[in-house]
Amino acid sequence: MTNGRVRIGATVLLICALVGTLAAVVFAAQRYNIVIETEHYNAIKPSTAVKAGDTTASNGKYTEYPLKRPHATSENSGVQGDGGSVYFKVRVPEQGNYTVWVRTWWYDACGNSFFLVVDDKPAQVVGGDGTFKTWKWRKAPQPYALTAGVHSVKIQNREDGARADQFLITNDTRTIPTRAMAETPDYRVTE
Amino acid sequence: MHAIPRFAVLCLALVGLAAVVTAQAAPSLAGPITFIDTPLEGDVAVRDDLNLKAGDKLQFVVNYQDESNYGLLDIAAPQACFYRTLGGTTKPIGEPGEIALAGAEGAQPFAILRRNSRLLFAYAGQVACRGWDGALANGKAGYVAAEGQVAEPYVQAMEPIRSADAFVRDKDTLHFWTELTGAWQIKSLRDDDQAETMEADKSANAFNYQVVAKDGPAISLAEKDSWWWTDYRVEASARSQGRGAMGLVLLARDESNYLAFRWASVWDTGEHGNRAELLEVVGGEPKVLAEKPGGFVPDQWYKLGAAVCDGRVECTIDGLPVLQAPSTRLAFGSAGLYAEGEDQGFFDDVVIADYETFREDFANMLRWEAAGGDWSLTNGGEARCAGTGCLTSGRLGWTDYRAEVRVTPNKAKVGLQVARQADGRAALFRVDGQKAQLLMVGPAGETPIAERDMKLGGGKPLTLAASVERGFVRTYVDGEPAVEGMVAECPGGAIGLYADGGKDARFGQVLVSFLEPKRPAQVTREFTKVSEHPEMAEWASSRAPWVQPAKMEPGATWWTKGDYYGDVTVAFKVRFVGLRDGNVKVTLGGEPERTEEGIRLVLSATKGTKTLKAQVTQGTTELGRAEVELQSSSCNVRFARQGAHILVSVDDKPLIDQPLAAATGAQG
Known part of the structure; x- marks a missing residue:
């Protein structure tokens, strides 16, 4: 009897170990790259606008904080941006730490940033660098700890003349985006 | 009894010899390929962590198009070499190299880069071998693992390197830079002790990146995530206040592995003072690859430049070459800024771009x-x-x-x-x-x-x-x-x-x-609002503004103020072709009072037709005449003097090419 119980116990342990290992392999190895086109928004608030006709933008379309004349006056007034934004709902498949990248185009040194707001977390400034008039991926300074489920992402106007083409939410620390990426519509929540 | 062992030894020797010959001449695929990713166009890197040991055999394929056309990295550790199979024929496309296995224990980063026809294999951050493939540029990547372990390889797409920073921003948005060592901060000259001396109130961009390096070299890297950067140039404006050193870094992986163009102060009387040096730092050990006497004058701004391609480094100060040397060990990595000493260093206007x-x-x-x-x-x-x-x-x-x-x-x-x-x-x-x-x-x-x-x-x-x-x-x-x-x-x-x-x-x-890309002349309006911005009146002048005609009437000419010598191109867009009657006249090398001395291009369009007619004259002599049928109502025109030729192109297609006697002057 004792030997039988030991055998059963060992078998159960072995099965648990195998299942655990399998689960660890299956779940730990999942890397997610969620790519959304900014023109595929859930809501948009002026002055943010969708523009088309740029062959260097993915799908030829992007969203923009339109250039103002005179340019860059909002910063001098102490208020950054005009409240305009583009808003998305994104389904995150698995809890984890996610980095957000935005494929952006800057007009000049006074048109080179956006606010990024995820859920109700504090806004981060994306951009501020000096590479102008070309599309380039810019990383949000801090990663986000996200639960599995639906999250909101808002790209909010900060400096006029700034454009956004796509954004990427990734838990894969190896992913360094370079060119325009293929959209992953499965993670876009449309309702 | 002794015949069999001798025979076995002979066989082994022959097999060994055959293996060597095969490895050097034309290795074949050792087994089925495990493909890593879908076919990729353009430049890519294959990356993984590997634990290579002497004797390990491993093959990677790149640019794989079919079984008769692919590139191959053949590894028989510590040897590695690139080959290419084209139309079924295999040949080496680079010299065999040796993988730096010594001191590289455990899993090490491993990468194969394909960029601008160049192939590079690096292990533990150091170059093992290089190759050149001008024939195959796209395709799949994969591997044949015989004995080495390939864990989780992935393909990193690359794009042209283009990065710049003039530090015009808030102090809290510095995330483009990774400060490895030293105390760095963005600061405005207006907040600086030197503000009055530097006349910061006259600066359009008074911000710069400042550093103090109290404990060894200070290094800050731009876009450190872009680990695959190779074949690029970096330049920056730099100034230092005292006896330290300032410079640039390239191919930097971390604070112990980088190339540094280091320029020491003329006041520094130490062994490495008052000179420019090119340092290769591997595993924290610096090696001087090249040096030249002469230090910088403190408090003076300089433009420092450094470029690397094919393992060769060139350094410049204010555009003049000062150092060059081969650097074959470091494979790839970020560019950045370098400083030594307790006195403050300043950097501004950083540009990083492709270099070949x-x-x-x-x-x-x-x-x-x-x-x-x-x-x-x-x-x-x-x-x-x-x-x-x-x-x-x-x-x-x-x-x-x-x-x-x-x-x-x-x-x-x-x-x-x-x-x-x-x-x-x-x-x-x-x-x-x-x-x-x-x-x-x-x-x-x-x-x-x-x-x-x-x-x-x-x-x-x-x-x-x-x-x-x-x-x-x-x-x-x-x-x-x-x-x-x-x-x-x-x-x-x-x-x-x-x-x-x-x-x-x-x-x-x-x-x-x-060739350096042509720089457009800054054709801007005159700054006239001096009552609103009196500080601007002292410095804001436009280099080549247009001079408004005395009478604004049809046919009136706008002249540039600048004098242009040597080659010059006027590039402009013509609109409404076919929608209106009209003409555009552009003059090279003319003077407002003596238009007959210039070279004149007249473009004419008639309503109802997309034909654009072009005529080039020098004084009363016609040099050339041509016409082109446009697809749309607008086109881009280039009117150029190159050498002793006048060239006219429409939408990048040559239209007129005529020899010319020399001419200089203004453009209108």
Whole structure:
């Protein structure tokens, strides 16, 4: 009897170990790259606008904080941006730490940033660098700890003349985006 | 009894010999390929962590198109070499190299980079071997794992390197930079002790990146995530206040592995003071690759530059070359800024961009393909040709470059091809003892473009050079201009070394360098609001504003204020072709009071037709006339003086190409 119980116990342990290992392999190895086109928004608030006709933008379309004349006056007034934004709902498949990248185009040194707001977390400034008039991926300074489920992402106007083409939410620390990426519509929540 | 062991030993020896021969000559795939990703276009890197040990065998394929066309990295640790199979034939495309296994224990980062026809294999951040594949550029990547372990390889797409920073932003948005060591901060000159001295109130951008390096070198890297950066240049404005050093870093992986262009203060009397040095730091151990006496003057701004391509580094100060040396160990990595000393250092206007050169000293001919002729290597680092043929290399995508080669004709006609296309069409600059010729060559034969008498002494070595810029080719013999002309069919492409009729024509010291992009003149409005911004009146002047006509009436001419010498291009857009009657007149080298001295382009359009007519005149002499049918109602026009030629192109298609006597002056 004792030997039988030991055998059963060992078998159960072995099965648990195998299942655990399998689960660890299956779940730990999942890397997610969620790519959304900014023109595929859930809501948009002026002055943010969708523009088309740029062959260097993915799908030829992007969203923009339109250039103002005179340019860059909002910063001098102490208020950054005009409240305009583009808003998305994104389904995150698995809890984890996610980095957000935005494929952006800057007009000049006074048109080179956006606010990024995820859920109700504090806004981060994306951009501020000096590479102008070309599309380039810019990383949000801090990663986000996200639960599995639906999250909101808002790209909010900060400096006029700034454009956004796509954004990427990734838990894969190896992913360094370079060119325009293929959209992953499965993670876009449309309702 | 002894026969079997001897036989076995013999067999083993033969197998071993065969293995060596196979590894050096043409290895085949050792098994089925495990593909990593879908086919990728353009430049990519394959990355993984590997624990390689001596004797491990591993193969990676890149640019895989089918079983007869692919690139192969064959690893028999510690040896590694690139090969290419094209049409089923395999050949080495780089020298074998050795993987730095010593000291690299445990899993190490491993990468294969394919960029601009160049292949590079690095292990633990150090170069193992390089290759060149001008034939295959796209395809899948994969591996054949025999004994080495391949855990989780992935493909990283690359894109052109283009990064800049003038530090115009808040202090809390510095995340573009990774500060490895030292105390760095963005600060405005207006907040600085030096504000009054530096007249910060007159600066349009008073912000810069400041550093103090109390504990060893201070290093800050730009875009550290972009680990795959190779073949690039970095430049920055730099100033230091005291006895320390300032500089740039390249190919930086971390604070213990980087290249540094270090320039010490003239006040520093130490062993490494008052001099410029190129340092290679590997595993924290610095090695001086090149040095030059002379330090910087404290509190003076300088423009520092450093560039790396094919393992060769060049450093400049204010645009003048100061140091150059090969650096073969470090493979890739970020660019950044470097400082030493407790006195404050300042950096501004950082630019990082692609950089490419092509040098050949003919230690081998692995990067070249022969098209006719009997080509071989001499012992003295030259390629020798008997008969008639061409030795080609480079990329079809090369544009706007200058190629040069040292040639010993030895009774042959010799030449240099530029803008060579895949089908063999090219611009050929050819010399014999009597004349220099520019020809368009190809499967259809030779078409003369330009020719002039040029007495060249017998077998004396010559330096032939040819530049191609938007299809316009200029040539030189020993630095003297020879012939020039438009080769419109070949706006860019590879290069070729040409020999005809001799038995011993020799070529060496090939160098291809790329032309700096043309900088547009700053045509801006005059600043007139001095009452609103009095501080601007002192410094804000536009370099080349347009002068408004005295009378604004049809036909009135806007003239630029600037004087332009040498080559000049006026590029502009013409609209409403076919929608209105009208003409546009542009003058090169003219004066407002003496328009007859300039070169004038008149473009005419008539309502109802998309035909754009062009006429170029010099005074009362017509130089050329042509017309083009447009697809739309607008087009981009370039009106250029290049060398002794006037060129007109519409939507990048040549329309008029005429020789011209020299002219200078303003543009209107």
